[in-house]
Amino acid sequence: MKRIPLAVLAVAGVSTAFAAATAALEKPGHGEASPIYGVTLPEGYRQWELVAPAQEAAPLDELRAVLGNAMAIRAYRAGTLPFPDGTVLVKLAWKHVPSPEFGPAAIPGAATTVQVMVKDSRKYATTGGWGFGRFIDGKPADEAQHRTCFSCHQARVKNHDFVFTRFAP
Amino acid sequence: MKRIPLAVLAVAGVSTAFAAATAALEKPGHGEASPIYGVTLPEGYRQWELVAPAQEAAPLDELRAVLGNAMAIRAYRAGTLPFPDGTVLVKLAWKHVPSPEFGPAAIPGAATTVQVMVKDSRKYATTGGWGFGRFIDGKPADEAQHRTCFSCHQARVKNHDFVFTRFAP
Numbered sequence: 001m002k003r004i005p006l007a008v009l010a011v012a013g014v015s016t017a018f019a020a021a022t023a024a025l026e027k028p029g030h031g032e033a034s035p036i037y038g039v040t041l042p043e044g045y046r047q048w049e050l051v052a053p054a055q056e057a058a059p060l061d062e063l064r065a066v067l068g069n070a071m072a073i074r075a076y077r078a079g080t081l082p083f084p085d086g087t088v089l090v091k092l093a094w095k096h097v098p099s100p101e102f103g104p105a106a107i108p109g110a111a112t113t114v115q116v117m118v119k120d121s122r123k124y125a126t127t128g129g130w131g132f133g134r135f136i137d138g139k140p141a142d143e144a145q146h147r148t149c150f151s152c153h154q155a156r157v158k159n160h161d162f163v164f165t166r167f168a169p
Numbered sequence: 170m171k172r173i174p175l176a177v178l179a180v181a182g183v184s185t186a187f188a189a190a191t192a193a194l195e196k197p198g199h200g201e202a203s204p205i206y207g208v209t210l211p212e213g214y215r216q217w218e219l220v221a222p223a224q225e226a227a228p229l230d231e232l233r234a235v236l237g238n239a240m241a242i243r244a245y246r247a248g249t250l251p252f253p254d255g256t257v258l259v260k261l262a263w264k265h266v267p268s269p270e271f272g273p274a275a276i277p278g279a280a281t282t283v284q285v286m287v288k289d290s291r292k293y294a295t296t297g298g299w300g301f302g303r304f305i306d307g308k309p310a311d312e313a314q315h316r317t318c319f320s321c322h323q324a325r326v327k328n329h330d331f332v333f334t335r336f337a338p
Contacts, residue, residue, distance in 0.1 A: 046218075046219075047218055049215075049216055049218075050215075050219045050234055050236065052234075052276065052277050053222035053223075053232045053233065053234045053277065054222075054232070054268075054274055054275065054276050054277075055224050055232060055265065055274065055275040056273050056274050056275075057273040057274070057275070058273075060273065063222050063223070063224060063337075064222065065219055065221075065222045065234065065337070067219065092337070094337055096224065099223075099333070101325045101326055101333060102325060102333060104225050104226040104227075104229065105223055105224065105225050105226070105333075106223065106224040106225075106226070107221065107223050107334075107335070108221050108222065108223075108335075108337040111337075111338050156270045156271060157270055164268070164270060164271060164274075165276075166276070166277075168232075168234075168261070168263055168277040168280075169280050
């Protein structure tokens with residue numbers, strides 16, 4: 001019978017843990033990087049755990065959902081602030097459209113933007129430790145749009161490590 | 170050096186897969202079961218993948234998010250209808266409150282209900298294969314409320330296997 005030495009399993013486990021811990025910081029996501037910050041769409045983000053939904057009124061008129069990687073969710077559940085390096089948050093947004101089947105409800109229409117925040121306190125030291133990426137159809141928005149990210153977060157949610165979204169129980 | 174026989178790992182793997190496949194059908198969730206259907210809150214549902222957010226207008230005035238177990242998500246991604254036995258959908262709902270930090274946004278307030286749909290085509294043959302559970306603070310709502318579930322789903326979304334929510338890309 002073939003056997004796998006425990007030491008090999010242990011080393012593989014350590015490597016995997018190390019890879020997971022550094023992936024969000026080091027590993028490029030897919031597609032083009034955002035201007036200023038060099039943030040890419042992280043792999044597999046659509047499978048991440050829900051932090052909270054939200055709605056944005058006109059003129060954007062959107063339904064939104066913020067998802068977080070494992071490090072983000074652990075920090076939220078533990079109430080850890082500031083968020084640790086490696087935290088990644090992704091906000092998905094869709095047009096807010098009336099449900100054709102149930103009058104009082106509004107549901108997601110076409111996808112609009114995907115917005116990413118990556119915590120790396122050294123790389124992004126001048127913007128609260130956060131790098132930002134705003135993507136439309138998988139392509140980063142222009143530099144002018146990225147210039148507005150941090151100033152708004154800084155003005156409004158500095159006391160929550162520059163993150164708007166709270167965990168919805 | 171201690172070694173783990175591969176056969177042991179393989180058997181453990183099969184057991185785990187079997188347990189996972191049958192869990193949604195057989196394993197009770199936690200807490201009290203819903204009237205009529207005997208549906209409980211499934212273990213770990215808050216970690217499940219997002220199907221879609223939604224908003225419900227007054228008088229309920231809620232933000233919502235539907236999460237699905239692995240079988241549900243696979244069916245959604247593959248476009249499988251009807252949903253296979255073992256599919257579980259959970260809708261979380263919160264009061265829709267204005268963000269104190271960003272004018273145009275509404276965010277989740279207090280949690281209101283958690284609503285569960287469980288697919289078991291034999292057990293729930295008379296209600297389209299679905300069992301329903303509606304929970305408030307972890308306790309099932311009364312029988313009268315559960316009498317309304319299927320009739321509404323049947324009247325409005327029979328052509329989508331009695332499920333309102335579509336997968337938000």
